[in-house]
Amino acid sequence: MITVLAPATSANCSIGFDCLGLALDWKSKIYFEQADEHLITGCPAQYCTQDNLVLSSYLKTCEYAKVDPKKVHIHIDSDIPFARGLGSSSQCIVAGVLGADALMNLHLSDEQKLEVACQIEGHPDNVAPALFGGLIVCANHHDHLIKVKFPAGGWKALVVIPNYEVSTQEARKVLPTTLERNEVVQQVSHAMLFEYAWVHEQEELLKEVCHDFIHEPYRAKLIADYQKIRDLADQYGVPFWISGSGSTMALISQDLTKLNTIQAIIESFNSRLDCRVLNVCNTGAEVIYG
Ligand code: HSE
Secondary structure (H helix, E strand, O other), rough: OEEEEEEEEEOOOOOOOEEEEEEEEEEEEEEEEEEOEEEEEEOHHHOOOOHHHHHHHHHHHHOOOOOOOOOOOEEEEEOOOOOOOOOOOOOOHHHHHHHHHHHOOOOOOOHHHHHHHHHHHHOHHHHHHHHHOOEEEEEOOOOEEEEEEOOOOOOOOEEEOOOOEEEEEEEEOOOOOOOOHHHHHHHHHHHHHHHHHHHHOOOHHHHHHHOOOOOHHHHHOOOOOHHHHHHHHHHHOEEEEEOOOOOOEEEEEEHHHHHHHHHHHHHHHHOOEEEEEEEEOOOOOOOEEE
8 A cells, every 4th residue: 555645735826827836734645555456445436447647647657657556445544635736636637647656666856747747737836846845846847847845934824724726727728918017027036036025035125026927917807705715915014926827826934923813804704715824844745655
Protein backbone atom coordinates (compact mmCIF):
# COMPACT_ATOMS: atom_id res chain seq x y z
CA MET A 1 0.00 0.00 0.00
CA ILE A 2 1.17 3.48 -0.88
CA THR A 3 -0.38 6.68 0.44
CA VAL A 4 0.08 10.06 -1.21
CA LEU A 5 -0.61 13.13 0.95
CA ALA A 6 -1.17 16.10 -1.36
CA PRO A 7 -1.75 19.73 -0.27
CA ALA A 8 -4.42 22.11 -1.51
CA THR A 9 -3.15 25.05 -3.53
CA SER A 10 -4.03 28.63 -4.35
CA ALA A 11 -2.92 29.44 -7.89
CA ASN A 12 -2.25 32.78 -9.61
CA CYS A 13 -1.67 34.55 -6.26
CA SER A 14 -3.12 37.72 -7.76
CA ILE A 15 -0.43 38.79 -10.22
CA GLY A 16 1.05 35.40 -11.24
CA PHE A 17 -1.55 34.15 -13.70
CA ASP A 18 -0.70 30.59 -14.80
CA CYS A 19 2.81 30.77 -13.30
CA LEU A 20 2.64 31.37 -9.52
CA GLY A 21 1.04 29.17 -6.85
CA LEU A 22 0.95 28.57 -3.13
CA ALA A 23 0.65 25.26 -1.23
CA LEU A 24 -1.79 25.27 1.69
CA ASP A 25 -1.80 23.01 4.70
CA TRP A 26 -5.02 21.16 3.89
CA LYS A 27 -4.24 17.70 2.62
CA SER A 28 -5.98 14.88 0.82
CA LYS A 29 -4.96 11.26 1.27
CA ILE A 30 -4.92 9.04 -1.79
CA TYR A 31 -4.20 5.32 -1.32
CA PHE A 32 -2.82 2.99 -4.01
CA GLU A 33 -2.81 -0.77 -3.84
CA GLN A 34 -2.12 -3.34 -6.54
CA ALA A 35 -5.37 -5.04 -7.61
CA ASP A 36 -6.83 -7.38 -10.26
CA GLU A 37 -8.72 -4.55 -11.98
CA HIS A 38 -8.59 -0.77 -11.83
CA LEU A 39 -10.98 0.32 -9.09
CA ILE A 40 -11.75 3.76 -7.61
CA THR A 41 -13.44 4.23 -4.24
CA GLY A 42 -13.90 6.99 -1.69
CA CYS A 43 -15.13 9.85 -3.90
CA PRO A 44 -18.66 10.68 -5.18
CA ALA A 45 -20.05 7.98 -7.52
CA GLN A 46 -19.74 10.11 -10.68
CA TYR A 47 -15.94 10.19 -10.19
CA CYS A 48 -15.55 6.46 -9.41
CA THR A 49 -15.08 5.65 -13.10
CA GLN A 50 -12.26 4.66 -15.42
CA ASP A 51 -12.00 8.41 -16.34
CA ASN A 52 -11.08 9.30 -12.76
CA LEU A 53 -8.36 11.96 -12.77
CA VAL A 54 -6.10 10.13 -10.29
CA LEU A 55 -6.30 6.96 -12.39
CA SER A 56 -5.82 8.74 -15.73
CA SER A 57 -2.81 10.62 -14.29
CA TYR A 58 -1.39 7.32 -12.99
CA LEU A 59 -1.82 5.79 -16.46
CA LYS A 60 -0.35 8.82 -18.27
CA THR A 61 2.68 8.74 -15.98
CA CYS A 62 3.23 5.07 -16.81
CA GLU A 63 2.91 5.93 -20.50
CA TYR A 64 5.39 8.82 -20.06
CA ALA A 65 7.85 6.38 -18.45
CA LYS A 66 7.08 3.75 -21.12
CA VAL A 67 6.07 1.00 -18.67
CA ASP A 68 3.01 -1.27 -18.55
CA PRO A 69 0.87 -0.09 -15.64
CA LYS A 70 -0.06 -2.49 -12.85
CA LYS A 71 -3.78 -2.58 -12.11
CA VAL A 72 -4.59 -0.49 -9.04
CA HIS A 73 -7.23 0.10 -6.44
CA ILE A 74 -7.22 3.84 -5.70
CA HIS A 75 -9.04 5.10 -2.60
CA ILE A 76 -9.52 8.86 -2.30
CA ASP A 77 -10.01 10.47 1.10
CA SER A 78 -10.48 14.20 0.52
CA ASP A 79 -12.68 16.98 1.86
CA ILE A 80 -11.32 19.65 -0.46
CA PRO A 81 -14.26 20.94 -2.49
CA PHE A 82 -14.24 20.59 -6.30
CA ALA A 83 -14.22 23.54 -8.70
CA ARG A 84 -13.56 26.18 -6.03
CA GLY A 85 -9.98 27.17 -6.93
CA LEU A 86 -8.24 25.15 -4.24
CA GLY A 87 -6.37 22.79 -6.55
CA SER A 88 -8.52 19.67 -6.11
CA SER A 89 -7.71 18.60 -9.69
CA SER A 90 -4.00 19.15 -9.15
CA GLN A 91 -4.10 17.02 -6.03
CA CYS A 92 -5.54 14.20 -8.15
CA ILE A 93 -2.91 14.69 -10.85
CA VAL A 94 0.00 14.89 -8.42
CA ALA A 95 -1.30 11.82 -6.56
CA GLY A 96 -1.49 9.91 -9.85
CA VAL A 97 2.06 10.91 -10.82
CA LEU A 98 3.54 10.08 -7.40
CA GLY A 99 1.45 6.92 -7.07
CA ALA A 100 2.76 5.64 -10.41
CA ASP A 101 6.32 6.64 -9.55
CA ALA A 102 6.16 4.74 -6.24
CA LEU A 103 4.13 1.69 -7.30
CA MET A 104 6.03 1.15 -10.56
CA ASN A 105 9.48 2.08 -9.16
CA LEU A 106 9.96 4.70 -11.88
CA HIS A 107 12.48 6.88 -10.01
CA LEU A 108 11.32 10.00 -11.89
CA SER A 109 13.29 13.17 -11.15
CA ASP A 110 11.50 16.23 -9.74
CA GLU A 111 11.73 17.80 -13.21
CA GLN A 112 10.09 14.76 -14.82
CA LYS A 113 7.30 14.70 -12.22
CA LEU A 114 6.62 18.38 -12.89
CA GLU A 115 6.79 17.87 -16.65
CA VAL A 116 4.27 15.04 -16.73
CA ALA A 117 1.96 16.79 -14.21
CA CYS A 118 2.02 19.96 -16.37
CA GLN A 119 1.34 17.96 -19.52
CA ILE A 120 -1.83 16.68 -17.83
CA GLU A 121 -2.93 19.97 -16.18
CA GLY A 122 -1.85 22.39 -18.92
CA HIS A 123 -0.25 24.96 -16.61
CA PRO A 124 2.11 24.69 -13.63
CA ASP A 125 0.69 27.07 -11.03
CA ASN A 126 -1.31 24.42 -9.12
CA VAL A 127 0.73 21.27 -9.75
CA ALA A 128 4.13 22.84 -8.88
CA PRO A 129 3.17 23.92 -5.31
CA ALA A 130 1.27 20.64 -4.82
CA LEU A 131 4.48 18.77 -5.73
CA PHE A 132 7.05 20.93 -3.98
CA GLY A 133 5.26 23.10 -1.39
CA GLY A 134 5.75 26.80 -0.56
CA LEU A 135 5.23 29.61 -3.03
CA ILE A 136 6.48 28.52 -6.45
CA VAL A 137 7.02 30.48 -9.61
CA CYS A 138 7.49 28.60 -12.89
CA ALA A 139 8.63 29.85 -16.28
CA ASN A 140 8.47 27.94 -19.54
CA HIS A 141 11.88 28.56 -21.04
CA HIS A 142 12.97 26.98 -24.34
CA ASP A 143 10.54 24.09 -23.79
CA HIS A 144 11.61 23.32 -20.27
CA LEU A 145 10.23 24.61 -16.99
CA ILE A 146 12.34 26.66 -14.62
CA LYS A 147 10.93 26.70 -11.09
CA VAL A 148 11.92 28.70 -8.03
CA LYS A 149 10.47 28.14 -4.56
CA PHE A 150 10.06 30.91 -2.01
CA PRO A 151 9.77 29.96 1.67
CA ALA A 152 6.47 30.15 3.53
CA GLY A 153 7.74 32.74 6.03
CA GLY A 154 5.07 33.73 8.55
CA TRP A 155 2.28 33.99 5.98
CA LYS A 156 -1.16 32.50 6.58
CA ALA A 157 -4.25 32.39 4.39
CA LEU A 158 -7.88 32.87 5.24
CA VAL A 159 -9.66 31.03 2.45
CA VAL A 160 -13.28 32.07 1.89
CA ILE A 161 -15.03 29.26 0.03
CA PRO A 162 -18.44 29.97 -1.52
CA ASN A 163 -20.95 27.13 -1.71
CA TYR A 164 -21.10 27.63 -5.51
CA GLU A 165 -18.62 26.42 -8.11
CA VAL A 166 -16.75 28.26 -10.86
CA SER A 167 -15.56 26.04 -13.69
CA THR A 168 -11.97 26.77 -14.71
CA GLN A 169 -12.90 26.18 -18.34
CA GLU A 170 -15.66 28.81 -18.18
CA ALA A 171 -13.47 31.19 -16.15
CA ARG A 172 -10.78 31.05 -18.85
CA LYS A 173 -13.31 31.98 -21.53
CA VAL A 174 -13.99 35.40 -19.94
CA LEU A 175 -10.31 36.45 -20.12
CA PRO A 176 -9.00 38.88 -22.75
CA THR A 177 -6.70 37.37 -25.36
CA THR A 178 -4.45 40.45 -25.60
CA LEU A 179 -3.19 43.13 -23.20
CA GLU A 180 -2.12 46.72 -23.81
CA ARG A 181 1.59 47.44 -23.39
CA ASN A 182 0.99 49.59 -20.31
CA GLU A 183 -0.97 46.73 -18.72
CA VAL A 184 1.93 44.33 -19.37
CA VAL A 185 4.34 46.78 -17.73
CA GLN A 186 2.01 47.13 -14.75
CA GLN A 187 1.65 43.37 -14.41
CA VAL A 188 5.39 42.68 -14.61
CA SER A 189 6.29 45.44 -12.15
CA HIS A 190 3.64 44.32 -9.68
CA ALA A 191 4.77 40.69 -10.00
CA MET A 192 8.39 41.61 -9.23
CA LEU A 193 7.32 43.64 -6.21
CA PHE A 194 5.10 40.80 -5.06
CA GLU A 195 8.10 38.44 -4.77
CA TYR A 196 10.04 41.10 -2.85
CA ALA A 197 7.17 41.78 -0.45
CA TRP A 198 6.60 38.05 0.12
CA VAL A 199 10.22 37.19 0.82
CA HIS A 200 10.79 40.27 3.01
CA GLU A 201 7.46 39.70 4.76
CA GLN A 202 6.18 43.22 4.04
CA GLU A 203 2.44 42.92 4.36
CA GLU A 204 1.55 46.49 3.44
CA LEU A 205 3.56 46.31 0.24
CA LEU A 206 2.11 42.88 -0.57
CA LYS A 207 -1.37 44.33 -0.22
CA GLU A 208 -0.52 47.22 -2.58
CA VAL A 209 0.92 44.97 -5.29
CA CYS A 210 -1.92 42.41 -5.30
CA HIS A 211 -3.37 44.26 -8.26
CA ASP A 212 -3.89 42.06 -11.28
CA PHE A 213 -4.62 43.04 -14.88
CA ILE A 214 -4.99 39.61 -16.50
CA HIS A 215 -7.78 37.72 -14.77
CA GLU A 216 -9.20 39.23 -11.58
CA PRO A 217 -11.11 42.16 -13.17
CA TYR A 218 -12.85 39.71 -15.53
CA ARG A 219 -13.51 36.90 -13.08
CA ALA A 220 -14.81 39.08 -10.25
CA LYS A 221 -18.28 39.06 -11.82
CA LEU A 222 -18.39 35.24 -11.70
CA ILE A 223 -18.18 35.34 -7.88
CA ALA A 224 -21.30 36.80 -6.30
CA ASP A 225 -19.54 37.53 -2.99
CA TYR A 226 -16.37 39.03 -4.53
CA GLN A 227 -16.98 42.72 -3.77
CA LYS A 228 -18.04 42.17 -0.15
CA ILE A 229 -14.93 40.13 0.63
CA ARG A 230 -12.63 42.43 -1.36
CA ASP A 231 -14.01 45.42 0.60
CA LEU A 232 -13.37 43.64 3.93
CA ALA A 233 -9.80 42.84 2.87
CA ASP A 234 -9.28 46.52 1.96
CA GLN A 235 -10.84 47.68 5.22
CA TYR A 236 -8.44 45.51 7.23
CA GLY A 237 -5.49 46.22 4.94
CA VAL A 238 -4.76 42.60 4.03
CA PRO A 239 -3.58 41.22 0.66
CA PHE A 240 -6.40 39.60 -1.32
CA TRP A 241 -6.72 37.45 -4.43
CA ILE A 242 -9.10 35.14 -6.24
CA SER A 243 -7.73 31.67 -5.58
CA GLY A 244 -7.03 29.98 -8.92
CA SER A 245 -10.03 30.60 -11.13
CA GLY A 246 -12.37 30.94 -8.10
CA SER A 247 -14.79 30.76 -6.53
CA THR A 248 -12.59 30.78 -3.40
CA MET A 249 -10.99 34.06 -2.33
CA ALA A 250 -7.79 34.17 -0.29
CA LEU A 251 -6.86 36.82 2.29
CA ILE A 252 -3.20 36.70 3.25
CA SER A 253 -1.61 37.98 6.43
CA GLN A 254 1.00 37.31 9.08
CA ASP A 255 -1.48 38.43 11.74
CA LEU A 256 -3.59 35.48 12.85
CA THR A 257 -5.80 37.65 15.07
CA LYS A 258 -6.70 39.86 12.14
CA LEU A 259 -7.58 36.86 9.96
CA ASN A 260 -9.69 35.37 12.78
CA THR A 261 -11.53 38.70 13.17
CA ILE A 262 -12.31 38.85 9.45
CA GLN A 263 -13.41 35.20 9.53
CA ALA A 264 -15.85 35.93 12.39
CA ILE A 265 -17.32 38.91 10.48
CA ILE A 266 -17.84 36.85 7.32
CA GLU A 267 -19.40 34.00 9.27
CA SER A 268 -21.79 36.40 10.97
CA PHE A 269 -23.20 37.81 7.74
CA ASN A 270 -23.08 35.01 5.21
CA SER A 271 -23.83 31.35 5.71
CA ARG A 272 -22.98 30.35 2.13
CA LEU A 273 -19.30 31.12 2.71
CA ASP A 274 -17.11 28.56 4.46
CA CYS A 275 -13.97 30.10 6.02
CA ARG A 276 -10.72 28.42 7.06
CA VAL A 277 -7.43 29.84 8.24
CA LEU A 278 -4.59 27.76 6.80
CA ASN A 279 -0.85 27.79 7.14
CA VAL A 280 1.24 27.82 4.02
CA CYS A 281 2.50 24.27 3.47
CA ASN A 282 6.25 24.44 3.03
CA THR A 283 6.57 20.84 1.88
CA GLY A 284 4.95 19.31 -1.16
CA ALA A 285 3.10 16.05 -1.58
CA GLU A 286 4.64 13.12 0.27
CA VAL A 287 4.58 9.39 -0.33
CA ILE A 288 4.19 6.99 2.58
CA TYR A 289 4.98 3.31 2.04
CA GLY A 290 3.27 0.46 3.88
N1 HSE B 1 -4.04 29.55 -13.66
C1 HSE B 1 -5.27 28.80 -13.74
C2 HSE B 1 -6.38 29.76 -14.10
C3 HSE B 1 -5.57 28.18 -12.41
O1 HSE B 1 -6.48 30.80 -13.45
O2 HSE B 1 -7.14 29.49 -15.03
C4 HSE B 1 -6.78 27.29 -12.43
O3 HSE B 1 -6.46 26.03 -12.94
